Every structure is written in C-alpha cells, then in structure tokens.
Amino acid sequence: FDQLDGEIWLNGRFVPWADAKVHVLTHGLHYASSVFEGERAYGGVIFKLTEHTERLVESGRILGFEIPYTVAEIDAACNETLARQGFSDAYIRPVAWRGSEMMGVSAQHNRINLAIAVWDWPSYFDPAEKLKGIRLDMARYRRPDPATAPSKSKAAGLYMICTLCKHEAEAKGYADALMLDWRGRVAEATGANIFFVRDGELHTPVPDAFLDGITRRTVIDLARARGLTVNERVIMPEEMESFEQCFLTGTAAEVTPVSEIGPYRFAVGEIATTMMNDYARAVRPETASIAAE
C-alpha cells in the first residue's frame, strides 16, 4: 500500500506517495497516540466532510492533543488531496499522531502530525456477498466501558480489538464480527454500526460506548424522512432471534445487509434494501435532493 501512485498531504505539503514516511520511534506507533477519519467522495464531493473533520479534531482533543490546523484548513487539504489524486469517487483517510521527538509514555511536547491520503476503495465488503447479505461472527472481544477507554475518540488504539476480531472472523469464513459492549449488549461491527428491522420498525443500539457514526445518523434521518420509526435502545444479543432484517452502516461499508450473525438469520428485506438505496442517493450530489424529499 505504500507504493501507490500520486501524492499524500503531509504536514502542509504534498509528498510523493512512496515518500510519506514516519520514523520507527514515532509515539503514535508505540503508544497508539493516533486518531483518524474515514471519508468518501461521490461525484467529486466529500460526503459530510466538515462533520468528519470536526470529529477528527475532537478525537485528538480526547487524546489530549490539538491538531495544528483549523477545521477549514483540514477541509481544504482533504479537497485538494482528492483533486490532486484525480478521483471523483474515492476514500479519504486523514490521520493525526504524536511524533518522534520524545520516547516514553509521556510525550507532552511531541509534534502533532497530520497526513491525508486518498485512494480508490469501491467496496468494503465483497459486492456479490453484499447483495446476499454478509455473514457475521460473534466477536471474542467487547467494546470497552467509556470509563476504561476513550470510546468516543476514533483513536487507533481502539482498533486493536477490532482487527483481532475481524481477523478471527475472516479466518472462519465470515465477513466481519459483531461486538457486544462490556455489559454484554449488542454494540457494533468492527468498523460499522448496526441496525435491525422488526414489524416495519428500525432498532439500533444506543451509541454510549462506541462511535455514533455519521452514516448511522444519516440513515436514521433518511428512515424518519420516510415515516419509519427508529428505536435507539438497549438490545441484548438474545433479542436478535426476533429480528427479521439487519444491516450495517459506515462510511466505508455504506449500507450493507447482513444475513447471519452467529446462530441468527436475517432476510435481505425491503427496509434494508430501501435504506441501502436511499443512502446511495443521498451521498451523490446529483441525487441528494431526491433522497431528502
């Protein structure tokens, strides 16, 4: 991945893709003092760019650091990087981290670096599998208590357990894994939020220990605009037995139907498909107004 073509925005200037490097004694690498975003551009426009940038800045503040650029400057840098890469549909990855000036748990004065890379990432899950509904494993690890970890930050350190769970799921032939929270409630997948459907209503867990995804909020708005009821509430795993449909939401995953979670089965039904199509319209500048009607 470090040999792609093009340029990466690194601390205010563009560098050739292969030269965008950090030192091995980078604090972010050793102690996970790193936060990031995942954004998508459709038709040359980054969907909800400023919301993503604000979350990035807030993620850094939660880890105790200030990214040395304003939201407007970061927005402009994302747009410029996208334009330079020449894609109209693309994935955008800003990442901020503490540098290599001091080594040790404490690194109060290390420089805060920011990089932005843009690449072509058409589908997070296999497109054929997505249409049939993807299969999820039950994850080994749980989302931590907010008193244990800064769970509202999109912090690299919180993804350690996500990668472990996803790898384990993939090794067993699943596309992803469903993580419970520390209380044993249904939480989210390893990089996406989760929704269920029963009797024409949507049900999704309260995001008190994981990211309240931008896609999640968009889908809630789109569903309510259609007159659908959305229940944000506590969902225990046993209740999955009674749900008819299920889907994941995330910037990379978009809206992805789920057919299976451990012992539970779901249909790729009308509401999951409708939300998938509504979201696909809402993200594209040329069809966004239709989706909002």
Ligand code: PMP
């Ligand atoms: N949860 C996790 C763990 C994620 O990585 C993501 C993707 N950023 C989400 C939820 C969904 O967030 P969003 O819709 O803002 O992309």
